[in-house]
Amino acid sequence: MGLIGASCGLIEILLALLMRKSSGFKRSLAWVVLMVAGCVIAVGAMELALLQNNFSLAYVAGNSTIETPTIYKIATLWGALEGSLLLWALLLCGYVGAAAWCFRTKINDRLVAWSLATMLAVCVFFFGLLIGPASPFDTLTSVPLDGEGLNPLLRNHPLMAIHPVMLYLGYVGFTVPFAFAVGALITGRLGEGWLVATRTWTLIAWGCLSIGILLGAWWSYEVLGWGGYWAWDPVENASFLPWLTGTAFLHSVIVQERRGMLRVWNLSLLLATFALTIFGTFLTRSGVIDSVHEFSASSIGPLFLGFFAIIVVGSVFLVGWRGDRIRSPGSIDSPFSREGTFLANNFLFALFAFVVLLGTIFPLLVEAVSNEQIAVGRPYFDRMLMPIGLALLALMSVSPMLSWRSTSVTTLAGKLLGPAACGAGTMALSIALGAHGVWPVLGLGLGGSTLGSAAHQILIGTRRHGWKGIIGRTGGGMVAHIGIALIAFGFIASTAFSEEGEFVLQPGDSASVAGHEVTFVGVEDYFDGPNRVVSAQIKVEGRGTFSPAITRYPTFGRPISTPSVATSWVDDVYLSLAAIPDEGMDRITLRVLIKPLVVWIWMGGALIGLGTLLALIPNRREISKEDSPSSEVQEAKL
Amino acid sequence: MSRLQRYGWLSVLVVFVGSLAMAITNDDVPATIAERAYEIKANTLCPVCDGQNVLESNAPVAAAIRRQVDELIEEDRSDEEIHAYLARQYGQDVNAKPPGTGISSLVWIIPVLVAVLAVGVLSSSFKRWRSGRGKLVTDEDRELVRKLRDEP
Numbered sequence: 001m002g003l004i005g006a007s008c009g010l011i012e013i014l015l016a017l018l019m020r021k022s023s024g025f026k027r028s029l030a031w032v033v034l035m036v037a038g039c040v041i042a043v044g045a046m047e048l049a050l051l052q053n054n055f056s057l058a059y060v061a062g063n064s065t066i067e068t069p070t071i072y073k074i075a076t077l078w079g080a081l082e083g084s085l086l087l088w089a090l091l092l093c094g095y096v097g098a099a100a101w102c103f104r105t106k107i108n109d110r111l112v113a114w115s116l117a118t119m120l121a122v123c124v125f126f127f128g129l130l131i132g133p134a135s136p137f138d139t140l141t142s143v144p145l146d147g148e149g150l151n152p153l154l155r156n157h158p159l160m161a162i163h164p165v166m167l168y169l170g171y172v173g174f175t176v177p178f179a180f181a182v183g184a185l186i187t188g189r190l191g192e193g194w195l196v197a198t199r200t201w202t203l204i205a206w207g208c209l210s211i212g213i214l215l216g217a218w219w220s221y222e223v224l225g226w227g228g229y230w231a232w233d234p235v236e237n238a239s240f241l242p243w244l245t246g247t248a249f250l251h252s253v254i255v256q257e258r259r260g261m262l263r264v265w266n267l268s269l270l271l272a273t274f275a276l277t278i279f280g281t282f283l284t285r286s287g288v289i290d291s292v293h294e295f296s297a298s299s300i301g302p303l304f305l306g307f308f309a310i311i312v313v314g315s316v317f318l319v320g321w322r323g324d325r326i327r328s329p330g331s332i333d334s335p336f337s338r339e340g341t342f343l344a345n346n347f348l349f350a351l352f353a354f355v356v357l358l359g360t361i362f363p364l365l366v367e368a369v370s371n372e373q374i375a376v377g378r379p380y381f382d383r384m385l386m387p388i389g390l391a392l393l394a395l396m397s398v399s400p401m402l403s404w405r406s407t408s409v410t411t412l413a414g415k416l417l418g419p420a421a422c423g424a425g426t427m428a429l430s431i432a433l434g435a436h437g438v439w440p441v442l443g444l445g446l447g448g449s450t451l452g453s454a455a456h457q458i459l460i461g462t463r464r465h466g467w468k469g470i471i472g473r474t475g476g477g478m479v480a481h482i483g484i485a486l487i488a489f490g491f492i493a494s495t496a497f498s499e500e501g502e503f504v505l506q507p508g509d510s511a512s513v514a515g516h517e518v519t520f521v522g523v524e525d526y527f528d529g530p531n532r533v534v535s536a537q538i539k540v541e542g543r544g545t546f547s548p549a550i551t552r553y554p555t556f557g558r559p560i561s562t563p564s565v566a567t568s569w570v571d572d573v574y575l576s577l578a579a580i581p582d583e584g585m586d587r588i589t590l591r592v593l594i595k596p597l598v599v600w601i602w603m604g605g606a607l608i609g610l611g612t613l614l615a616l617i618p619n620r621r622e623i624s625k626e627d628s629p630s631s632e633v634q635e636a637k638l
Numbered sequence: 639m640s641r642l643q644r645y646g647w648l649s650v651l652v653v654f655v656g657s658l659a660m661a662i663t664n665d666d667v668p669a670t671i672a673e674r675a676y677e678i679k680a681n682t683l684c685p686v687c688d689g690q691n692v693l694e695s696n697a698p699v700a701a702a703i704r705r706q707v708d709e710l711i712e713e714d715r716s717d718e719e720i721h722a723y724l725a726r727q728y729g730q731d732v733n734a735k736p737p738g739t740g741i742s743s744l745v746w747i748i749p750v751l752v753a754v755l756a757v758g759v760l761s762s763s764f765k766r767w768r769s770g771r772g773k774l775v776t777d778e779d780r781e782l783v784r785k786l787r788d789e790p
Contacts, residue, residue: 226694335764347756355749362745363731374742377691377734379681384749417646424650427657436664441657561696578696 025107028116032100035123039093043077043086046136050076055147058138059083065149067529072150075161079150081285081300082136084164089126091165091172096123099176099201111194115176115183122175125307133300152553152560157223163215167239170209171277174242176201178274181267185318190263195253200616202253202270206246207612213239214487214605225548225561225576227500227593229601230491232381237360238280241353245273248349254473255339258404264319265346271315276353278308283360334406341399348395352388356381382495390443393488396481397423397449400457422452440496447488454481476615483607490601494572500593502578507586514594516573517541523586530554534580536588540566540573548590550577571596671711678707678720681735685728703728 046059050073055061063080064073078084096119103112130136154160177198184194216239217229230236249269252262282304334340359376366374401415426448427441435441457478461469469475503511505520512518521537528551535549543566552559563576571594578589676693682703684695692700692707703724710720725733736742 225696226690228694231690343760347760351749351753351756354752358745358748362736362742366741370741372741373729373731374736375683375731375734376736376745377681377683379735380745384746413647414640414643417643417650420650420654421646424653424657427661428653431657431660431664436661438658438661438665441661445654445657558697 025113029100029104029107032097036093036097039090043090046077046086047074056139056143058140059136061140061144061147063150064147066146068149071161076150078164079154082134085126085129085134086136088168088172089130091168092123092126092175095172095176111183111187111189114186115179118179118182119175129300129303152556153223156562157219159215159219163212163219166208166215167212170205170212173201173205173208174274174277177270181270185267185322188322195256199253202249203612203616206250207609209243210608211605213243218602225563227574232378234360235284237356238283241280241356242273242276244349244353245269245276248346249273251342252346255342259339268319275308275311278304278311282308337406338399338402338404341395341402345395348388348392352385355384386439390446393446393450397446397453400453418456419449419452423449435497437496440492443492444489447485450485451482454478471614471617473615476611479614480608480611483604483611486600486604486607490597493597494595498593498595502591504587504589513592516594518592523588536577538575543573546575548575548577550580552580567599569599572598674717675707675711678717679704682724683732683734685732691734
């Protein structure tokens with residue numbers, strides 16, 4: 001089985017050589033088929049080994065057990081380092097295969113050929129890891145009777161089965177636009193053609209990454225028991241960084257399509273996005289940074305760092321080399337125009353990404369320079385990113401209302417009145433509901449005006465074109481904006497207005513936090529195999545009975561608390577047990593958190609997914625609009 | 639701007655300023671002991687549990703730090719004194735908020751510098767764009783387009 005992976009890798013190298021001779025483009029497509037087939041066989045073999053409890057494989061023995069439920073056995077493929085690299089390779093093969101299929105008729109185009117070569121070079125790197133330092137198919141000489149099993153945190157919630165796949169679909173998906181950017185730079189053909197072709201790929205990757213990140217947040221909220229969903233943890237940041245640059249790209253690419261501007265910038269964003277996915281993987285996998293996500297630290301860190309360095313150096317070189325040739329024509333006439341706000345949007349996203357990156361690696365830098373150990377935690381990110389976030393919300397409420405080129409102050413005043421009224425109304429409403437503090441209230445207001453302007457755009461679209469008005473890029477984009485506004489509401493309310501209490505309770509005792517009364521009914525103390533589980537029955541007034549639990553696994557150090565959440569549209573009552581009670585005792589220590597509007601975050605995520613889907617549907621109306629003279633010129637160039 | 643619009647904006651402004659004023663006055667509660675303790679615990683990382691603060695962590699050392707913070711507050715120590723004490727006891731990296739002095743102040747300063755620099759570059763390119771307006775298409779470009787179009 002390992003051999004198959006190896007042969008794939010070798011074939012890739014051969015192929016790359018072929019490409020350099022710029023002959024046999026067609027033949028390379030056949031090699032892609034072989035590579036995909038090899039990878040599918042390798043993944044199939046691994047899944048089979050997991051399902052059949054084949055403990056002669058070190059990976060299966062280390063991460064699975066006989067007792068593991070089937071769904072988690074399948075998910076064990078991406079539960080640890082080697083397997084997750086295998087999943088990465090599989091998804092990469094999927095993307096490369098799909099891209100090769102889509103562009104099979106254009107393979108003789110040198111740009112497409114170079115792009116394919118770039119993608120295959122990435123494949124070679126990953127297959128190289130899989131056959132060399134991170135082989136999932138290492139065998140054990142003495143076969144154990146049962147495996148060790150995954151970290152229990154990774155096998156107690158079905159979200160864990162989906163979150164990594166979505167996240168990787170996002171991460172890996174950026175390979176295709178990256179490859180096309182490289183291809184465009186090498187051939188020096190930097191018209192809009194390649195952008196239009198790759199925008200769809202970027203959008204798919206972006207949508208998956210958005211959902212993957214939010215699923216991770218949701219998992220953290222439902223499983224980890226600390227009551228939060230986002231901690232500015234290095235690994236969270238690592239997934240957030242490509243999202244930020246990717247989002248910036250999705251906006252600035254519109255400017256390039258419409259006005260032919262910002263080409264160097266857009267290319268750089270794509271290159272940076274891909275580089276950041278590799279950098280993120282380096283951070284996650286190398287163990288250089290303390291993180292709750294260190295489920296699979298290993299020694300392949302330096303290899304990822306090397307790959308990252310090659311990407312960065314190569315990108316800088318390519319942009320420097322072709323920089324002059326891609327200097328864009330056209331100019332931005334007024335800051336009060338759609339493109340002006342897109343520029344501001346890109347500035348803010350880039351700054352946001354820079355702060356996140358700096359905060360993440362700063363402890364490493366300080367330690368390298370001065371041997372001091374410092375931490376950069378949540379207070380830093382909250383303080384630094386809040387103004388940027390609020391500015392982005394403000395832009396989201398203004399930008400959709402502006403027209404291209406320039407807008408006069410009078411028209412602006414008319415157009416912005418609606419969103420401004422929505423914003424002010426939201427502020428007044430939030431005050432009436434008990435919100436306090438300048439920044440949270442201002443943030444909620446800006447969220448309200450974002451909703452207002454997005455709803456306004458959707459209304460205009462649907463009034464003009466019926467239900468079709470919501471399909472396509474504008475409609476999808478606005479739906480995604482509404483999703484972001486909901487997330488902003490949920491984030492602000494649950495961060496600024498959460499309340500909590502910790503209580504020691506006997507059966508029959510009640511406690512009250514922020515008007516919610518919880519009553520402790522009793523405990524169930526039982527053994528699930530070798531694991532001791534204590535599950536408490538807690539009655540939440542008006543919401544039913546919930547059972548947070550805490551489990552002690554003999555194979556795992558500290559007990560793991562599994563929270564239980566009584567959700568409603570308004571607020572969540574989050575229950576978690578603070579410590580495992582002594583055996584035979586029924587006194588518990590219960591943490592109760594009241595988190596307003598958390599459920600809005602998950603709804604916002606669903607809307608972002610929906611918006612992405614809507615934006616992916618080709619819209620005849622928009623396509624005809626795009627036939628502007630500038631794109632004709634570009635097509636002529638192609 | 640029509641009269642209606644003017645009234646509209648005026649009322650938006652009134653509601654906006656009113657809400658902000660309410661938000662400020664509502665927030666003006668003196669920091670109680672419980673709030674101070676919460677704030678300090680939220681800004682102190684648990685030394686053994688990878689990025690969680692002591693408020694959230696179930697680890698024994700986190701519980702110990704929570705108790706210590708409560709005791710120190712009762713002894714009437716200031717927030718700064720408590721943070722400094724914890725840093726001496728458990729290392730500087732339990733402090734989730736990097737201090738504004740020494741080398742770690744850079745983490746606060748650099749982003750501001752970068753932002754100012756970027757705004758400078760952007761505004762200068764705006765000036766360049768504005769002065770260069772009207773010369774969007776040069777003869778050279780036209781020649782290039784013509785040549786490419788003529789190609790089979």
